Amino acid sequence: MPSINWYPGHMAKSRRMLLEQLRAVDAVIELVDARAPLATRNPDLLSLTRSKARLVILNKADLADDQQTSRWLEYFRRRGSEAMRFNSNGGRVKEMLGRIEQATRPVAQRYLQKGVKKTIRVMVLGIPNVGKSTFINRINGATIAKTSDRPGVTRAKQWVKIGPYLEMLDTPGMLPPRLDDQEGARLLAYLGSVRDQILDTEDLAAGLLARLMELCPDLTRRRFKLPEDLVPEYPEALLEAACKGRGWLLSGGRCDTERAAALVLDEFRAGKVGKITLERPEDSHA
Template sequence: MENKQDTIRIQWFPGHMTKAKREMQEKMKMVDMVIELRDARIPNASKNPMIEELCNQKPRLIILSKKDKADALETRKWITKLQKEDVKVLALDIIKENITPKVVEASQELMKAKIERMKRRGIRPRAIRAMVVGVPNVGKSTFINRISKKKIAVTGDRPGVTKSLQWSKVNANLELLDTPGVLWPKFEDEKVGVLLAVSGAIRDEILPLEEVAAWAMRFLMQHKPELLEKRYAIELDEDPYSNFTKIAEKRGFLKNGKEIDFKRTIETFLREIRDDRLGSITWENADEV
């Protein structure tokens, strides 16, 4: 395993995403607001710059999903940072929490002015129509299934599961339009691509996994060394690759009983990060973005 430089170039824009963007543009005029899911571990890197363009000034509810995997203090900072007059922010554990009342209430607050206008004109307010958007693997389909209390959207623990647009009714007050997870054609900041890779938003098959794992190891060595020491029971070295060697030896990841299996080691390391085995980690500091 060679010690590579920090520069990691990652790009991914499958054909179905080009089509999805076009469909989202066409459907945007049918909705009142946008519900944007982001990963609470990477609240800035998991935003899609195209969403700003597509939203076209519509009110937006940002949901920081996977809050159970993120640092709670950092999540509170991010909520304060992202909240604006026409943008509300909720941090949710979409698997364990009863999310429906919270999302419906937040949506009604965002649309309060429009609802009041309809009432003044003698029009009975209809259900709020919201488009659900977000990068791959951020939990959109799980969110829709949980809030609708039935399996409408296909879910999976890998990016790119949802391929088409589909409507679902939450209750008399809210209807949702699900969309495929869309990444953008080019990551202007290389760190964004790395953070999406670490979190699992990009398919491992197309990633330079060794470099992604080394970046994550360096980050944790600098910011959360205690998590590495606790999880792997090793004394950390300054060289990330030396630490991978120690982990492999501890876990018995050896080929032919003696040669270090680095591939298995880095795959296990990234999987354990994504499965929250090291603890709650936020990879972006709200004060620094």
């Protein structure tokens, strides 16, 4: 698969905006995708916000393997980060607000010691399409922050008042300026955090099928009706087999690989293949 890189001009502008806002922020909530918690972290954001109180949210946990999510939570906690799983489409809001209060309590206490009852301002960070706006809307109980399943929709800062003493800042999704880890970049592409329009989606879908066959062969065979005895010599053979299994064919029985690629990616991203985690804690070098 060709190298993946995507850093549109608005991301550089977003980085400058983030730096300007940091002084007004008391804590950060970092959203990662529970299906690839390391690949969906931006090291640049980590370094910029290192001095702030932090809560890591493994979002879209309903799409990830529950056991692997528990292992990832332990991974983050062992490294000193408060972490929690969440499903922005139906997560436990009261528990989430409690964890936010817990993470920001030292900041609030410092203000109280000075005799100040101050609104705590929290910045919500993450890469494109990790679910920041949906998360804020879920916590707030109303549709305020603009959402989409396409990366790069939030372009401007949006302060959202959650309660009398809590405000959240929705920020545009930011990728690192360079995606040096191409394995991680592929995971971002599988999840939809890089625009499909800049990629060869047939190569991408074939690579995803190969990955799924390694991680969960039974689920993958069942969803895409792959032969039990299929031993593909190359990823493209998996995409062709999925075409035949699911009937994605053109006239004359030719494989409609363009349509197949779009559907394979869409069905995985929507969780229709199953609850699947693409990364394991043991794969980390940290």
